[in-house]
Amino acid sequence: MPEPILVIACGALAREINALKRRWGWQHLHLKCMPAELHNRPAEIPGRLRQLIRRHRSAYDEIFVAYADCGTAGGIDRVLAEEGAVRLQGAHCYEFFAGPARFAELSMAEPGTFYLTDFLARHFDRFVVKPLGLDRHPELRNAYFGNYRKLVYLSQAQDARLLESAARAAARLELEFEHVHCGYGGLETSLAARFTQSAAKGPSRTATGEAPVRQGAGNENIGPVRATSNAAGRDASPVDQPSSARRSSAPCGGAFATGGQRSNDGQESSHFLA
Known part of the structure; x- marks a missing residue:
């Protein structure tokens, strides 16, 4: 069994990460999720991530963060640079x-x-x-x-x-x-890059x-959807939805105001941390 890797994720990704874990047989993927409601308070995300990384650092050689920038204006990246962890690429889950x-x-x-x-x-x-x-x-x-x-x-x-x-x-x-x-897009490819032993024996990439x-x-x-070479990063987050010149007072696209509550099947919230 490979050494376990801790994935600290947004709770909105719990179902997808668990599905990928089953698909690829990543038994060494250990998942901890923070409440999705933090997207309404993105300034709190970096500090909460730092706390979790430090709490679990002694038990894991590698910690991967399943967040994008998520409206933190680089706050997550600053924490990860100091704590020696990496995250998903991109400005937001979209x-x-x-x-x-x-x-x-x-x-x-x-x-x-x-x-x-x-x-x-x-x-x-x-x-x-x-x-x-x-x-x-x-x-x-x-x-x-x-x-x-x-x-x-x-x-x-x-x-x-x-x-x-x-x-x-x-x-x-x-x-x-x-x-x-x-x-699953970049979520799958990013996780697969860190779980190579299981990924090598996993299903065909054509699945996604x-x-x-x-x-x-x-x-x-x-x-x-045709790929283009103009892939500039975005500065929006799931809270605000991607920015637009045609908007003024737009709502939160992922208005995670009550995240962390148990869903009917529990899959999004089963690993939520207080």
Whole structure:
């Protein structure tokens, strides 16, 4: 058995990381998750990460952080440089799931885009509608979403129920809907690079390596997302959603206001730390 590696992750990634652990047989991956609600208070993330790294450093030779920058303005990177750990590449989960070039193309095609992942599609009411008060005051829709034109669902799993949930979310927000299946993207490739013994015996990379397929509101295929060479990093976070020249007071795309509560299946929160 290889030496264990600790992965400290955002709670919104717990399901995906556990799925990859099962797929690849990474029994030496030990997972600790911080509450997804910290995306509403990104300034707290670096300090919490530092505490966890120091708490577990003596038990692990390697610690990997499954966060992007996540609205910390380089705060996570400064902590990791001091503590000798590394993180996922990218500014936010939308970028590392879709890939920098593909995400850049989506952003350039429609700057006023609101993004969902599987986690947000699954918990849209709990993490977006209720925290923003849209269930009690639907008239706030224009104040929050008036500058958006489209909702893009970046899916990890091929799940008809989640696709339907994402389409309903777009309809509720009165936005054009597009589905882009990404698989696990950079989350999988980054973890695989650190679990090489298991990865060498794992499944074919074609399971998640195909070009994402873009779909419209009627689920009709409208062609693959073309990679571009303009893959500049973004300075947005899941809290703010990727920035747009067409927005003014945009809401938090991953409005993780109640993260850390137990979901029905427990998978997102089963490893949450206080």
